[in-house]
Amino acid sequence: MPEPIVLAEGLRKSFGDTHALRGLDLTIPKGTICGVLGPNGAGKTTAVRILATLSDPDAGHARIAGYDVVRDAGQVRARIGLAGQYAAVDDKLTGRANLRMFARLSHLPRRQAHRRADELLERFGLTDAADRQVAGYSGGMRRRLDLITSLILRPQVLFLDEPTTGLDPRSRGEIWDNIRELVTDGTTVLLTTQYLDEADHLADDIAVVDHGHVIATGTPDQLKATIGDRLDVVLQDPDALNQAATVLKALTTTEPTTTGADRLSVALPGGSLKLADVVRELDRAEVAAADVRLRRPTLDEVFLRLTDRKQTVR
Numbered sequence: 001m002p003e004p005i006v007l008a009e010g011l012r013k014s015f016g017d018t019h020a021l022r023g024l025d026l027t028i029p030k031g032t033i034c035g036v037l038g039p040n041g042a043g044k045t046t047a048v049r050i051l052a053t054l055s056d057p058d059a060g061h062a063r064i065a066g067y068d069v070v071r072d073a074g075q076v077r078a079r080i081g082l083a084g085q086y087a088a089v090d091d092k093l094t095g096r097a098n099l100r101m102f103a104r105l106s107h108l109p110r111r112q113a114h115r116r117a118d119e120l121l122e123r124f125g126l127t128d129a130a131d132r133q134v135a136g137y138s139g140g141m142r143r144r145l146d147l148i149t150s151l152i153l154r155p156q157v158l159f160l161d162e163p164t165t166g167l168d169p170r171s172r173g174e175i176w177d178n179i180r181e182l183v184t185d186g187t188t189v190l191l192t193t194q195y196l197d198e199a200d201h202l203a204d205d206i207a208v209v210d211h212g213h214v215i216a217t218g219t220p221d222q223l224k225a226t227i228g229d230r231l232d233v234v235l236q237d238p239d240a241l242n243q244a245a246t247v248l249k250a251l252t253t254t255e256p257t258t259t260g261a262d263r264l265s266v267a268l269p270g271g272s273l274k275l276a277d278v279v280r281e282l283d284r285a286e287v288a289a290a291d292v293r294l295r296r297p298t299l300d301e302v303f304l305r306l307t308d309r310k311q312t313v314r
């Protein structure tokens, strides 16, 4: 098997007493999107900065396309793009001027820099706004400009640190489309996000990071399968909530969560329980249900469970 295009083993990094990374491992196969998920302070940005050669690990090593991020930093930089957590574009310049500046900083000759800037503006739908000052851009346009500055040298691997934080659903959707397009062209993407639906929509594989290391990896479906299905019950009479909770707890040996005045949700361990059993037991306790249904868990539920109780899918 070829070496994955991104490979990190045992990365450690401390800032004084803060252990930002405590042995982080990550592998990303070429041409895929890896979503790195984790709560605030989990170590996502620290990991991205090390992989992008902006910071050295205290221990462990990482290779991008076979090149070591410390020893062969120049080779790595020639193959990657990075859009950081905070936009790096200059407010006072126009979109086009920003891109030309980044292209020149990337050592493209002037003519080529201009051509590449125009190409990217066109491709990512910013041509109309290209000659306006970035200060007047919306948050979405600014993020998109930031994303395309990282594409000037056609990177093989693109690091996106929270590419859609603070954007409205439409702008997020547009950035998702842009990211998918890049992957179709063969780019490998590592994106960090706090939005679980973003990882669910975009990522081939997810690495859940907590306290500086990876606590679970897998496809969104594999991660969901680890915690089993969920059962949602809506009651005809909200007064029966406690009684329904008792029945569900007895059936599942798990504490149900109240999801509304008249509804409950509970994890089904192993998915072995049948809907008919639930209905029968509720009936027997004389609890009238308006709706009983089984569903896959959301990635939010997986995340809450995983950051609670550690486990590995594969």
Ligand SMILES: Nc1ncnc2c1ncn2[C@@H]1O[C@H](COP(=O)(O)OP(=O)(O)OP(=O)(O)O)[C@@H](O)[C@H]1O
Pocket: 015, 018, 019, 020, 038, 039, 040, 041, 042, 043, 044, 045, 046, 047, 085
């Ligand atoms: N330059 C630094 N100096 C001191 N502490 C730092 C530095 N960079 C990161 N840290 C600490 O390391 C830990 C991990 O930070 P990091 O920025 O990697 O988290 P994150 O997962 O990106 O969080 P967020 O979701 O908030 O962006 C935090 O406790 C943070 O305070």
Ligand SMILES: [Mg+2]
Pocket: 044, 045, 046, 085, 161
């Ligand atoms: Mg961060």
